[in-house]
Amino acid sequence: MALTPLFTLVRKDLLLEWRQKHTLFGVLLYVGATVFVVYIMNGQPEAKVWNALFWIIQLFVAVNAVAKSFLQESQERTRYYFTLVSPVQFLAAKMIYSIVLLLLMSMVSLFLFSLLLGMPLEQTGLFVLIASIGSLSLSVVFTFLSAIAARAQQNAALMAVLGFPLVTPMLMMLGNLSQKAISPVYQPGWWGVAGTLLLLDGLVILLGIILFPFLWKE
């Protein structure tokens, strides 16, 4: 079975996450504290601001949650994986793990948002779908950048420096798409933007698969 190592790697990461509860709950607390700070400073914002805040918080949560995916692996352990699995499987496992983690985080922050900052959503299902696509987009980009930062033996700050300009177009598209779930105004070109975003995700995954073997080599 070609997929067995992939599942084993994903399972290992998730299990590790569950057993080292301090990191998972650290990120959860980060989400909660951020939303709470926003609430304290601003109260319940209007719909457009709500949308912008949601995506900005998603961005920071992604940096904090996904940064660990490669940076938590020590160099020795990476060399050990090198002997066990192919680089593409390793990257795919990390991406799936990040997607699962960030999906969880985005749902938690959506819940906290609706609790503290009000619920301006007209189409909750659509918003959940877009938030999921957003988690996927942010996860794959930051997973790859985390790999770069880890290989450069740098910290998560480098990942943020590399990542913020790269994900800005993605965030603009996501914020634009989720507007539809908030206010029922007519938005021409909605499907075009959605298609572009999905194509972009595909491009990022493809580039990751092509380029990661070069990063992996010593």
Place this chain on the structure above:
Amino acid sequence: MRQSWWKVLCVLLLMYVVVGGILLPVPRLEIVNETIRNLYFHVPMWFGMILLFLISCVYAVRFLSSGDLKHDLYASEFINVGLLFSILGMVTGMEWAQFTWGAAWSNDPKQLGTAMAMLIYFAYLVLRGGIKDEEKRARISAVYNIFAFAMMIPLIWVLPRMVDSLHPGNGGNPGFGAYDLDSSMRLVFYPAVIGWFLLGLWMTTLRIRLGIIRFDEYNDYPDLSKNKTNV
């Protein structure tokens, strides 16, 4: 690239662009007036920047396939000069916008896109600065270079659909292509694009030659200069 004909061509073209760009007749337009001459200096910077970044990306791919450190030097120097072009393009554009749009910075997609492209490539320099080992630096920065260039495509694609542009040719503004860029302006504009790009290429080759000399000074193994470079 060591031949001198294209450098002579570059100097001649740019002399023509500077003299002709300032003296030759241009269409009289409201608001824009004589600032239309900025077209010869501002727009070629963007063509130059994109081309230099594209060449850099090609050299990054070539580095990954060959492992030759020379290609890494090429890629990084093309980005350095491309960033210089982007800064010059931004400055000339902001100065022009101050006179015609009334503000140096307005929420224009081309300004936003360029600002993001600059951030992306400044991050490339930060990334390079953070890695000491040359082989590793070359490989990681090549990977980031290709990734960043691919991610720049949506900047060009997406931003104009999200934000209205004030640029000529967008959002109902008269474009240069439509009727204003008359044949007399084309006569200067196309040489300007070629001339400025050749200047960028020339600057890059000089920096690459300097880089190779420096590399040899700091490294014992002279494998870069041994096979005579064709820069």
